Amino acid sequence: MSWRELLPPWLVIVAGLTGIVLLCVSTKDVPIAPLRTKYGIVLDVGPSRTILFIYQWTTTKANKTGVIRECSSCPVQGPGVSSYSDSPQKVGESLEACLNWAQKEIPAEQHSQTRLYLGATTSMRQLNLTNATLSDGLLAALTVALKSSPFDFQGAQILSSPYKEAFNWVAVNYVLENFFKYDWRGQLVPSGKGMAGVLSVGGTSAQLTSKVEEENQAPKEGVRLQLYGQTHNVYTCHCPCHGTDQLRSRLLSMLIQDQRSAKTVSNPCWPLTYSREVQWQSVHAGPCAASDDTSDIPGPEEVFNITGSSNPTACMRLVQSLLNSSSSCSFFERSLSGVFKPLQTRFLVISEAVDFMRDTVPSPDLGQAVNRLCGMSVKEESHTSLDTLVDYCVVSAFIFHLRTKGYTFDFDRSVWTAFQKKMGDTSSGWTLGYLLSQTNTIPQDSPASLKGIEPRVWSLLFILFVVLLTGSFMRISYRVIVKENSFSNRNSSVFDDN
Template sequence: MGREELFLTFSFSSGFQESNVKTFCSKNILAILGFSSIIAVIALLAVGLTQNKALPENVKYGIVLDAGSSHTSLYIYKWPAEKENDTGVVHQVEECRVKGPGISKFVQKVNEIGIYLTDCMERAREVIPRSQHQETPVYLGATAGMRLLRMESEELADRVLDVVERSLSNYPFDFQGARIITGQEEGAYGWITINYLLGKFSQVSSNEILRDPCFHPGYKKVVNVSDLYKTPCTKRFEMTLPFQQFEIQGIGNYQQCHQRILELFNTSYCPYSQCAFNGIFLPPLQGDFGAFSAFYFVMKFLNLTSEKVSQEKVTEMMKKFCAQPWEEIKTSYAGVKEKYLSEYCFSGTYILSLLLQGYHFTADSWEHIHFIGKIQGSDAGWTLGYMLNLTNMIPAEQPLSTPLSHSTYVFLMVLFSLVLFTVAIIGLLIFHKPSYFWKDMV
């Protein structure tokens, strides 16, 4: 075989091997790509099905037993775990009436209480999913029958409750205790139930408006609920509301504002012969009275400080002022800050309510009230009295004494007066008769 033939044979062999390698690689790549595609499709289907799978119902359950005087009823409630405004949207899903009388009738047969509650508690097992048994709270509230039993014998009432608690604790629920609720609590909880079911609470999450008679008609202001409880006086009344803000809308009604303010004065209790309010002693109203500081500034703004204005006239003018539209008030008093301007209706009404109903001033004694800003150039307020009181508490020091005694002072004054008189006489003689003076000297 020649060199040319050998070269051709080698070239053909090499090309054939290269072709086989390419074919093998192509098949493997196609297989890998196909397998990857199948895996990707399966994964997409799995993810899609998992993501769109119906979620299990995320709810909570609760059980309340109403142990009344004539019978006991068990109620099962259900609500979404996601609360609205921090309050569970609760629905009743089951009611089971326990056969037999109220639990107070078992005072002489407490060993039967467990059997007495069995049927309804077993019904609760069936209604509530097993997976939620341990996290379902159970409460028992005893009302009139047990209240009467406790009045007769607290020991017997506690004995009945102890057996009830032991019986309910045997079930797989989260028992929270049994207690006797007061008549006031029963009424309050009933009020909550009625207003909740009528949708009154939710109507407050959608319409957070407070119509206030102590502000002028047309006045509006948005208030943060948290701002209501920032002062020490209101902190103890803090409560959770289903909204963060509310809007005040003024209606400008003096009489309604007056009635609201009177609710602040407790006049139902007086341990003395006569009281102002809140059990504070009030002496007879005699003589003249000076009203200063805020009393003066508010009444001065309202142009009611004149002693010639009667109490009836003051009240009538306050009614008219409060009823004026807010836009009209702002125009009439353009130079006054709105924060202060908006509160004069309330402040004036409060002062009148305090003086008339709080301190019991009448139309006649009103004439003895003097609204005072200054007296002899000094502001009528607490600061001067405060200083006077403190200076009275400072120990008095010894008065400063003169350097000389009185007798020494008189003697020296006479002596030097005589010397001065003598010098003056001699001077006059020298001035008028100098020759006579020098002749004598010679």
Template structure:
């Protein structure tokens, strides 16, 4: 009887002991999993945003950029997430300042939609005006200040962190373009994986040079082999992703595509005996009329103003490539320049070397003419193409490219000839196959100065440390070891009780 009662007590204690141990086991397992999951929980990435307006001579484009707040070696990994081309002309051409809010508002509204609302107040907004405003500053400094003030007032009315609207220098425009293309081509850093970045050992030997052609100016920027004989005013220094770079950069004001055409025609018009200008850079059969105030209204062309001419000039194309190039070459004669910026022969450019990326009007012109492929390997091939294209009658060209804006279409003979001549004057006669014409690099972002501007600015925007872990590393390790050992002890003890209960009680 006594033995039966002891047996029932032992079975009761054994079964209840197993329940208690099982409960402890489950609690330890939950605790172990909870500590591991909480400590290693994937944290949402903290992104920053920035807005840059590229206010060029012929149009304005808004770019929205995004980068991780943690940064890498003090520089953000910046991505373009939106580009909005503002409808209308370049801001330098606006005289009615009340039009500017209408001009900019559509893209600013787009920025409000793209950027998360809780990020609006901390998102910086910059506007950089380029050569169009530089030229206007020569003529009407007061108007320039009013335009920039009007733009500033508009931007301040939006819930963003407005940082200023200003005219960027020609050196900034060239060097930021250099940063952009080398960043997008992976020459400043190589993206091996989303969380891992590797840099080349010697960036200066692998970076691309940058060739930028706008409407009012053109820039050349590259890392020189030897800086000894280069003016310090033409050298810019950057620190990006923990590395230092020194680049040569120079901008030629009035040598942008649009201003060069006005300059050339104004110069030729001074030799007229009538109001008819025979223009070899336009197709045969092309005719148009231009107001003399427009022809001589530019800072670059007004020195040729012929006061005896009437209100308009008739222009008739003759379509002769050689004569067109000859008239363009006369622009590069130093005697025709009245500012330091437009002098070619007086500027010391270090020896050209390595690969160059040509963008903006370089790309748009050569892309239209189908001269951007790798098959176009020599200057002679480009020359033959331009001779054939310029001599094509306007009626044929107009019919073949009926969907192209007539103003742009009529100027492609000049633009192609001008690009070829400009590259010759810059020293690329023997290096044509080292030029790559770039627009959207790898289909990702447009080549231009604005991305480089944003990249450089991220050096001045403080990085943010990732949020701290719930447990310190020693505490985390201690908890994991403690609960693991406790699980092991409970498991062993439960196994012994279950399999050898009689031996256990003895």
């Protein structure tokens, strides 16, 4: 056989061997992130209720922090945990229904790997200050009940106010995609947006939470959080006498003292024709009660008839006077110092009053919205409990007063709607932020790997395999042609002999 016959087979052999060598030598391990879902449980032990939240996420992390996507919740039947002070053993029994529900929601094979956290807030924090023994007993009873569950219980913790508000800040900025965003390929990339602040107005107090941009400006009482590969110094200004209930009481106390000689006290912040009888000691008691003139104050049992006059201008002036006389809130003083400067931050307001104002008085201008809300009549507000709605004017006027001090608030309705849709129960938003910070400590599953080839090597292999196929085709074609010629020559010789 000549060299021409041997050339195509040798080409095939060389190309095949070269391709195999390249496959073995030039490959590398390409990690594949596992898609298995993980779960986390957070129990929010609040002042009047306890809620169990289940969060889930894939094991993929963004700079060591989880990307939580969904949650479901189970309200625990019965009062808040602090109400079980007379029978601590029953507090664990109250959790059984929700723990059984969680076992059905989470696959059985994931139970032992699902971390369970408990965070106690306002009421337990106060109980711990007044009766630490009783507080420890309640937490011990909860610990026994949660340790008996199939989940990986991580312990019970009483959250201080700065930490709770910091976790709430994390949740707000996470939902608003200020930490990261998804690009057009579905990959996580830095958002490039600044962090929002949070103004939270509760029943007894208000909190203003913001990130301190420069580390050397971070107050000592701030909270440092590590999220998505970055360090965030978060600080909360706490105003104990500026919640909805306290603002109402302080305002009524001021009105009664100003109009103590009148049988009926006019309240410009209440709707026209709305009235309520108020006992003096109910509005002038506790640490938030203040009076410059103590020589002629009403008796504790004295009752006054408060009637609404629905005067937005007078209400705004009254609230401004009330707040300017406040010495218990650092919103108006400390924030203007060189240590803590939240005035450059846009704040999202979490308040029932603002929710109502967004829904009923949609206006891009806060001043117009407050005037419209404070000018409502009883008929306009009659579709909801008036005893609750009458306080919204005072709260909205308080927020408007903060704006005059240089604060910027985000009242975009579309942003708030999207936020509520993702956030769910905003009063328990801290649970999301808490779990996000905890995902830094949850180990990530080891990724699987596949053999990968560099693009240039792949191109070379493609060419070599083309050569292989071409050589094989040439060899087959050559053999067919040779056989046909040989067959044709034999037939010719046969006919020639004849």
